[in-house]
Amino acid sequence: MNGTEKGSRESAAVKRYSMKAVSMRTGLTPHAIRAWERRYGVVSPSRDSNNRRCYDEGDVERLTLLHKATEAGFHIGSIAGYSGDELRDLLTEMPGRSGKPSPAAYIPPAGMDGEVSRIPEGYVEKFILALEKMDVKTLDSLLAAAEIALGRNVLVDRVVVPLMERVGDMWRRGEIRIAHEHLATQTVRTFLGGLLSSQGTYPGAPHVLVTTPSNQVHELGALAAAVAASSEGWNVNYLGPNLPAEEIAGAVNHFGSKAVILSLVYPESDIMVENEIRKLRKHLPGVPFVIGGRARQSYAQVLKETGAITVDDLYGLRRALEALLR
CATH class of the missing domain: 1.10.1660.10 (Multidrug-efflux Transporter Regulator; Chain: A; Domain 2)
Structure with a gap:
């Protein structure tokens, strides 16, 4: 040869x-x-x-x-x-x-890659300015640039989550129109969906199902949680928002999910949501529930009653998922 x-x-x-x-x-x-x-x-x-x-x-x-x-x-x-x-x-x-x-751990040494901002809060401010102008192209490019500069976890934790809280506050105060809020929501939803679909599956890794219960229609918290869980090496089955307990249980049984993540954002203290969580526990007596979202505290009693794991933020979610694998 x-x-x-x-x-x-x-x-x-x-x-x-x-x-x-x-x-x-x-x-x-x-x-x-x-x-x-x-x-x-x-x-x-x-x-x-x-x-x-x-x-x-x-x-x-x-x-x-x-x-x-x-x-x-x-x-x-x-x-x-x-x-x-x-x-x-x-x-x-x-x-x-x-x-x-600590937040300081996310800020790299001065002088590195000066053409791209490396401070998460800077992206939030730029996004708000572009949103006020309804500049769709800039909104998309800011999220893409933040992913490259900051990494996925920092992007979601310190750009996406505070950004959407800020947008919600601005809308409630009448500082932006409902069209602005819808544009921000759709832009972030599309971006997070792209992140989730790009992460693929992990052979042999456990499955986790992510959704919101019936009457909880806000989905960005659940979608952010799905991205976070996927980054931790779980195979994520994301089913969107507003799913009845019977459907959640059926999907968990189908996928063989090791845990269920639920996001509770709005409304607070809703009897229908409480009953859905109780019903879900009856259907899935041995499956851990990991529950977050800004409305979670208003459901403290039913979450304690059903043995749910509550988390304050995405960092807490990651640690809870890590503990479930031990």
């Missing part, structure tokens, strides 16, 4: 992955992968005969490590040059890994 033939066979033996496959395996959106390549040169994929990107196993591993590091609060611009071993060490030895990160 000559050298050319050997090289050709060795090349053919290297498995290559499409952008879609890499996105599914790493949990990164195609937009984020392309941006990281262009801005930071984190990987250098080859091209197939149709000029489409092709990634090898090393590229996938590196992107996965970088994604985990950004989810932990490190800015991509400050770790893009790290080797695989350095990234693994960073994730293993990260200070405060078991504790709740």
Whole structure:
């Protein structure tokens, strides 16, 4: 066998992955992968005969490590040059890994990647300004830029959640029209849905079902919880809002879900919602319920009665899910 033939066979033996496959395996959106390549040169994929990107196993591993590091609060611009071993060490030895990160942990060193804001609150302010102008293109681009700069967990925790709280407050005070509120909701819903669908499934991982009970029609909290659960390695079955107890129970039995996440936002202290939670517990006596949302405290009695795990925020949700796997 000559050298050319050997090289050709060795090349053919290297498995290559499409952008879609890499996105599914790493949990990164195609937009984020392309941006990281262009801005930071984190990987250098080859091209197939149709000029489409092709990634090898090393590229996938590196992107996965970088994604985990950004989810932990490190800015991509400050770790893009790290080797695989350095990234693994960073994730293993990260200070405060078991504790709740402080807001300061999310802000990278000064002077890194100056063209992109790295302070979560800055994105909220820019989004509000664009929303007042009903500038749809800017709204979309701000969320995409925040994902790249901050990582998925920080984006959801410190941009999306406070943003929607701010929009709701502005609408209640009459500072924006209902059309503005609807535009913000639809923009964020579409974006979070894209994040969730890009994360794919994890072979052998447990399933968790995410929804809201009947008469709870606000879904962004549930959708954010679904993204958070998927980032923690769960296979998420997201069914949208306003689902009757019987349907939730049927879906849990179908998927073999290890837990149910419910979001309670509005209305508060609703007898119908209380009865739905009691009914759901009767249908699913051994399945953990993890319940959050700003209306959760008004349902404290029924949540205690049904043995639900209550969480204050997405960080608490992640820790609750982590505890369920022990």
